[in-house]
Amino acid sequence: MEIRKILLTEDEMPRQWYNVLSDIKMNPPLGPDGKPVSPEALAPVFPMNLIEQEVSSERWIDIPEEVLSVYNIWRPTPLVRALSLEKALGTPAKIYFKNEGVSPPGSHKPNTAVAQAYYNKEFGIKRITTETGAGQWGSALAFACSQFGIECKVFMVRISFDQKPYRKSMMAAWGSNCVASPSTETKAGRDALERDPDTPGSLGIAISEAIEATVTDETGQTRYALGSVLNHVLMHQTIIGLEAKKQMEKIGEYPDVIIGCAGGGSNFSGLSLPFVSDKLNGKQIEIYPVEPSACPTITRAPFVYDHGDTAGYTPLLPMHSLGHSFVPAPIHAGGLRYHGMAPIVSQLVSEGIMESKTVTQLEAYKAGVLFARTEGMIPAPETDHAIASVINEANKAKEEGKEKVILFNWSGHGLLDLAAYDKYFSGEMKDYILSDEEMLKSEEVFANYPKPALLKSR
């Protein structure tokens, strides 16, 4: 009988995160004056120890014991050979995935939530605010804060708050306070409600509320947390790829292709960045971030300087962006509905080290159902996008008769997204592909924005 799961013991878990900034060059974020932002300027929003990580170029950063001890609740996660999926596809490719769905909130998000909660606690912070769209990030931060005895306040986009009540219940189980955004608790929220009392809300408004709730706390003991995009967030996620590398070494394998779905870029980067380092040193690997056709940020949008949020509160970040006022189509993969892409991923794509792929919503769900009926576990809608791309690669390997090794990130389970599967089965689910018109609109946005320099890391 062939082995499905390659395990590591807690003793074998990596003790350091990998910082890709030691290996690549990046454009700096810019302030409203067009000049690079100083770390101090971010101090009212993030604790200084995380700001230091954001700008650090040290290659390895020690994972604190307290963080490792919480990681041990679910890490190391299994590396799984998708034997039944391979068989169903009749492919000569070997497909491996890293199962990040085994964490308490069910996704990769706690890898950084736990680290961020810990560093905030260390810095003397008593309360963290954040926003959440589909709810994966909010529930991960709620879990992490419960582990360190920190108060947690989540502003959840109204439409998701109403459609996904279980996410709010999860946060309550971990003792966090989750309110629908726009709320009456902030000026940004009240203004939004005055403009439209029936607004479904948006991630942009929710970010504004969370930041406002932080900077207006006069005790100075509140900070804001972000679940993707930023350098330190991606670095905390590298535990995924570092474990995967160790696990593949154990069985004498090395990936030819690495795949992950990419919204803000954190789960994809967590798996792929430790391999980027090898690629910069000459290893042959294909690395594919996978986007929804409805929101193909890397694939179709330019590499520019843009804000991370809709309201324009954040510095200008060097990234692929559809424009900070872009509103993606209502696909059922909330985690992939983001107008931008992590600067690190954007930079690596601009250098040709990674190459994006897109799949449509219906392709994604079809792949997710095949996965559930072969490998057993029901994937999150976001993860379905990675699986669809894996299947395309496995089919290509079949055509070419090549025994490729494909590694992908199973970023989370879909047990709180089952209503979307119902919609897929009912035939009511639609495909959305970004039109050329919409793209042109997006290009206009950037006419007057500064442009990032083209850099070369190898």
Added chain:
Amino acid sequence: MEIRKILLTEDEMPRQWYNVLSDIKMNPPLGPDGKPVSPEALAPVFPMNLIEQEVSSERWIDIPEEVLSVYNIWRPTPLVRALSLEKALGTPAKIYFKNEGVSPPGSHKPNTAVAQAYYNKEFGIKRITTETGAGQWGSALAFACSQFGIECKVFMVRISFDQKPYRKSMMAAWGSNCVASPSTETKAGRDALERDPDTPGSLGIAISEAIEATVTDETGQTRYALGSVLNHVLMHQTIIGLEAKKQMEKIGEYPDVIIGCAGGGSNFSGLSLPFVSDKLNGKQIEIYPVEPSACPTITRAPFVYDHGDTAGYTPLLPMHSLGHSFVPAPIHAGGLRYHGMAPIVSQLVSEGIMESKTVTQLEAYKAGVLFARTEGMIPAPETDHAIASVINEANKAKEEGKEKVILFNWSGHGLLDLAAYDKYFSGEMKDYILSDEEMLKSEEVFANYPKPALLKSR
């Protein structure tokens, strides 16, 4: 840093189930004529290879390779030291739990669902019918049938079908057909709808529908599957306890107390039966099945002969029972709302080898929330009952200053039961304790039923 999880590799997974019938004496099930039921009489309902397992007294039964291969999707499951819970309680007791929530449907149920699907397939069966209450069993069988390419039809009690739509979605994701019961597809269903078109349904009616759908299939290629109570079901679950034993051996531990919640008795037996064998040979262990105060079958009901279903279709089974027409209070732990108890558990309790405990619903949820905020994972409402009892034992150990080793079964996660946690937090959740009046009514039921003989296995 102390280790939380004790793992086994797939190679270390036990290759045989343990059959407790090799170690204890049992009263036989009786037919309508008051005589022991012959295996042949069950042939229209179950495949003969499972009936043979039901009556076997062989000590070890080989787990087929095909079953092991599917078990490998999530087994061996981790044995976890509940370090954070211990710390929160300030107990000298060491608390270990077996995490059965890592299976694709999220509970221990697939341990037998996979085995039953396999044996049905081997026997040439093309379609399995079953009933489900809260949905754990129906979704486990749907998953198992998808692995072996068998059709699966689930009759789900109407009120749960409406309240827990995600369970139905899970079954659909695995390709099963789930309908609300009573349905118009069977005579039993149509009769029930005629009596009351707005009936919420009951497990009794759903069992009748599932059995009718099996015995009326003229092709002879349909059989019925049960998720608990029967001997072969409990035997398939012993993989839990056999793994736990190996894992404890690895760290030089042996349990003083074993705890599991008990509805029909299958998850509790899965963990405890391999240790019963040691207890019969003189080992000192306390073994506690935990029941809800609303449905205290072992704790307060007599050891009698009674039907397993409300309609009285099944043979008379020797078990603790509140009467097959007993309707338990509407507690949010559907899996513990059963009028009877597995004959094996009933027999072992009657011999004093196990001793039942009860906890109320509010005690259970309070315990579940403490668990979520310490150990991270959110437990199923059924599992909350086991946790409440574990906390009682850990507190007792604290009072006595004893370093006891407590082992319990974490039978499943609560991610599809979060609405019940909302109710707990809102303060709307009620406690139910079975009244003496109700108990007396239940005693009357048995006036004319045969009585099981009192047997002694040691």
